[in-house]
Amino acid sequence: xxxxxxxxxxxxxxxxxxxxxxxxxxxxxxxxxxxxxxxxxxxxxxxxxxxxxxxxxxxxxxxxxxxxxxxxxxxxxxxxxxxxxxxxxxxxxxxxxxxxxxxxxxxxxxxxxxxxxxxxxxxxxxxxxxxxxxxxxxxxxxxxxxxxxxxxxxxxxxxxxxxxxxxxxxxxxxxxxxxxxxxxxxxxxxxxxxxxxxxxxxxxxxxxxxxxxxxxxxxxxxxxxxxxxxxxxxxxxxxxxxxxxxxxxxxxxxxxxxxxxxxxxxxxxxxxxxxxxxxxxxxxxxxxxxxxxxxxxxxxxxxxxxxxxxxxxxxxxxxxxxxxxxxxxxxxxxxxxxxxxxxxxxxxxxxxxxxxxxxxxxxxxxxxxxxxxxxxxxxxxxxxxxxxxxxxxxxxxxxxxxxxxxxxxxxxxxxxxxxxxxxxxxxxxxxxxxxxxxxxxxxxxxxxxxxxxxxxxxxxxxxxxxxxxxxxxxxxxxxxxxxxxxxxxxxxxxx
Numbered sequence: 001x002x003x004x005x006x007x008x009x010x011x012x013x014x015x016x017x018x019x020x021x022x023x024x025x026x027x028x029x030x031x032x033x034x035x036x037x038x039x040x041x042x043x044x045x046x047x048x049x050x051x052x053x054x055x056x057x058x059x060x061x062x063x064x065x066x067x068x069x070x071x072x073x074x075x076x077x078x079x080x081x082x083x084x085x086x087x088x089x090x091x092x093x094x095x096x097x098x099x100x101x102x103x104x105x106x107x108x109x110x111x112x113x114x115x116x117x118x119x120x121x122x123x124x125x126x127x128x129x130x131x132x133x134x135x136x137x138x139x140x141x142x143x144x145x146x147x148x149x150x151x152x153x154x155x156x157x158x159x160x161x162x163x164x165x166x167x168x169x170x171x172x173x174x175x176x177x178x179x180x181x182x183x184x185x186x187x188x189x190x191x192x193x194x195x196x197x198x199x200x201x202x203x204x205x206x207x208x209x210x211x212x213x214x215x216x217x218x219x220x221x222x223x224x225x226x227x228x229x230x231x232x233x234x235x236x237x238x239x240x241x242x243x244x245x246x247x248x249x250x251x252x253x254x255x256x257x258x259x260x261x262x263x264x265x266x267x268x269x270x271x272x273x274x275x276x277x278x279x280x281x282x283x284x285x286x287x288x289x290x291x292x293x294x295x296x297x298x299x300x301x302x303x304x305x306x307x308x309x310x311x312x313x314x315x316x317x318x319x320x321x322x323x324x325x326x327x328x329x330x331x332x333x334x335x336x337x338x339x340x341x342x343x344x345x346x347x348x349x350x351x352x353x354x355x356x357x358x359x360x361x362x363x364x365x366x367x368x369x370x371x372x373x374x375x376x377x378x379x380x381x382x383x384x385x386x387x388x389x390x391x392x393x394x395x396x397x398x399x400x401x402x403x404x405x406x407x408x409x410x411x412x413x414x415x416x417x418x419x420x421x422x423x424x425x426x427x428x429x430x431x432x433x434x435x436x437x438x439x440x441x442x443x444x445x446x447x448x449x450x451x452x453x454x455x456x457x458x459x460x461x462x463x464x465x466x467x468x469x470x471x472x473x474x475x476x477x478x479x480x481x482x483x484x485x486x487x488x489x490x491x492x493x494x495x
Contacts, residue, residue, distance in 0.1 A: 002015055002016070002373065003016040003373045004016060004373065004374060005376070006260070006304060006375045007258050007260075008156050008259040008260065008261050009155050009156055009254070009259045011158070013375055016258065017257065018060070019225070019226060019257065022059065022060060022061060023060065023061045023062075023063070024061070024062045024063065024226050024227065025063050025065075025221045025225035025227070026048075026051075026052070026055075026062060026063065026064045026065070026227040026228075026229065027065045027066070027216075027217045027220070027221065027225060027227070027228050028044075028045075028048045028064070028065075028066045028229040028230060029066075029067065029213060029229070029238070029239075030067040030068050031068065031069065031097055032069040032072050032074055033068055033069065033070055033075070033089075033093035033094050034072065034074040034075040034077075034089065034090075034093065035074075035078065035093060035281075036093065036096055036281040036283055037096065037097055037100045037281065037282050038279060038281050038282065039267075039282065039285060039309065040231065041100075041282065042100070042265075042282050042294065043262060043264075043265045043298055043307065044230065044231050044262050045066075045101060045104075045106050046104060046106060046295060046298045046299060047229075047262035047298075047303035047376075048066075048229050048260075049106040049425065050299055050303065050376060050378055050425070051229070051303070051376050052064055052107060052109075053107065053422065053423050053424075053425060054372045054376055054423055057418075057422055063110055063111075063220070063221075064109040064110050065109060065110065065111045065112075065113065065217070065220045065221075066112055067112065067113050067114070067115060068090075068094055068097075068112055068114045068115070069115055069209070069212060070090045070116050071086070071090075071116050071196060071206055075089065075090060076195055080194070086196060096283075104291055104294065104295050105291070105292070105295060105425045105426075106425075107425075113216045113219070113220070115207065115212035115215075115216065118212060118215040118216055118219065119207060121215040121216075121218070121219060122187075122188075122211045122214075122215045123188075123200050123201070125187075125211060125214060125215055125218075126142055126187045126188055126211065128249050129144060129187065129245060129248060129249055130142065132249075133145075133148055134148045134149060134244075134249075135148075135187055136180065137178075137202050138178030138179050138180075139178040140178070141186050141188045141189045141190045141202065141205060141208070142186070142187045142188040143179055143184040143185065143186055144185050144186075144187055144244055144245055144248075145180060145181065146161075146181060146183040146184055146244065147181060147183070148248070149247075149248050152240075152244050152248075153183075153240070154240070155240060155243055156235040156243070156259060157235050159236070185208065185210060185237060185241050186208035186209075186210075187208050187210075187211050187245065188200060188206075188207060188208060189205050189206055189207070189208055190203060190205045191203065191204040191205045191206070209238065210237070210238055210242060210245065211245060213242055214245050214246040217242075218250070223255060224252060224254070224255055224256075224257065225255070225256060225257070226257050227256070227257070227258050227259075227260055228242075228256040228258075228259055229261065229262070230261060230262075231261065231262055231264070232261045232262065232304075233264070234261070239259065242255075242256075243255070243256075261304065262303045262304060263301075263302075263303065263306040264306045264307075265298075265306070266307065266309065267280070267309050267310070268308070268309075268310050280309075287478070289314055289318075290318070290321075290480070292321055292325075292426050292428075293314065293318045293321050294314075295425065295426055296318075296320065296324075296382075296426055297309070297313055297316075297317035299382065299425075299426075300317060300378070300379055300382045301378070302375075302377055302378065303376055303378065304375070305379075320382075320386060321426060323386070323389055324385065324386070324416070324420055324426060325427075325428075325433070326393075327389040327392050327393050327396075327412075327416070328413070328416050328420070328427055328433060329434065330393070330396055331392060331409045331412040331413045331416065332409070332413060332430060332433055332434055333434070334406065334408070334412075335406060335409045335410055335413065336402065336405075336406045336409075337406050340403075340406050340409075340410045341403045341404070341407045342407070343404075343407050343408065344358070346358035346359035346361075347359055348360065348363070353395070353398060354395065354398075354400065354404060354408065357394070357395045358411070360391050361388055361391055361392070361411075361412075364384045364385075364388045364391070365384075365415060365418075365419065367380070368381050368384040368385065368423075371383075371384060372423065381423070381424065382424065384419070385419050385420050385424065388415060388419070389416075392412045392415070395408055395412075396408070396409065396412070413430075443494055446479055446481070449479075450481055450492055453475060453476055454483070454490050454492065456468075456472055457469055457472040457473070457476075457483075457490075458490070476492070480494050481493070481494060482494070
């Protein structure tokens with residue numbers, strides 16, 4: 001079936017159409033780099049990584065742009081708190097972003113523009129909006145006047161501007177800034193003491209948040225592009241502000257053909273927040289959970305659905321991910337030649353187990369593609385992969401002769417690499433998958449410390465120092481180490 005996507009603006013699934021056949025232009029709002037990335041960022045960029053992967057697997061040439069917001073109130077506040085130069089803070093957090101995304105096997109975008117490289121473009125757009133009567137200068141900067149284009153209000157959220165008008169009670173900004181209406185948003189912020197500033201026709205200052213994405217998307221794609229993505233929370237005001245300023249500046253409507261938004265992450269049923277003490281950075285959670293297990297957990301849900309992250313979800317993800325990985329390793333080990341014999345034609349009605357299994361795997365592969373074509377339904381796609389894993393494991397252990405086993409193993413590896421690998425992104429390289437445990441780079445890195453702790457643990461137990469033994473056990477557990485005690489001594493492996 002043709003690819004269909006849920007367009008936030010149209011509030012329904014629609015056929016996916018690109019401006020240029022075979023090519024996709026996709027812009028996803030990036031992080032404000034004032035701190036380490038958190039679990040919500042992982043959800044967002046995994047969702048669009050999956051979309052990116054499926055579009056490319058479907059034959060599209062994807063031009064993927066994701067920005068960095070590298071000047072913002074939060075960045076200035078954090079730099080002032082730490083005494084660190086804001087540029088150094090930004091560079092360090094961008095490096096941390098790449099580290100986090102690489103650990104989750106998120107493919108790099110084609111371009112990562114920084115908003116500070118586009119200040120001149122933002123000044124030009126702002127001046128054009130003033131000239132066209134859509135913006136005005138106030139005491140503390142320049143604002144977009146929402147009432148200059150009321151027909152564009154609420155396109156992503158469905159909010160009714162008449163209801164907002166009646167509920168406003170005639171309120172305007174009362175800070176003395178000169179803002180005309182509470183709905184208006186900043187395009188340019190006048191300089192404040194101690195802040196980074198740029199020169200402009202309205203005096204020194206810096207850009208507002210919303211204008212940056214308009215400037216960068218216009219530079220990379222021109223007046224229209226295919227997909228604009230981001231988290232559910234960005235629909236208002238950020239993305240609606242982009243519609244206002246972009247369409248009023250260019251006179252082109254719509255600028256974005258398909259708006260896609262991913263769902264939130266909750267922790268044990270509650271919204272993730274620092275005030276609730278359930279806020280997890282990616283670096284923190286990867287100290288407790290394998291990166292591919294976390295990836296599996298986050299993609300085993302439709303990208304638009306909220307996810308409730310809890311211990312049960314992670315345990316389930318770990319169990320199922322290990323099933324996929326074990327099946328892949330067994331299939332790799334089952335390949336004994338570079339020139340396998342031809343397999344028989346699949347036939348679901350056949351009484352021959354191999355022929356019937358091939359037909360079932362073919363059907364599951366079709367189901368996988370159908371799920372991904374249905375608004376990137378990764379939950380159903382994961383289910384098809386797990387079904388395929390069951391079937392592959394059954395065939396590999398069924399006592400095939402050497403030639404058929406070799407041929408089927410090649411087939412199984414290709415099947416898994418096309419679905420679980422290229423699209424879901426949860427398979428390691430063949431070389432890494434076939435490493436023996438002692439060759440695992442992670443194991444080699446921590447082995448000296450683990451071996452020393454095991455010696456200390458043995459001594460503590462011999463001395464009946466149970467408190468020290470428990471302390472060592474907890475330290476090993478925090479490193480992801482599982483210890484097995486036997487009459488021959490203790491052995492260990494990574495979770």
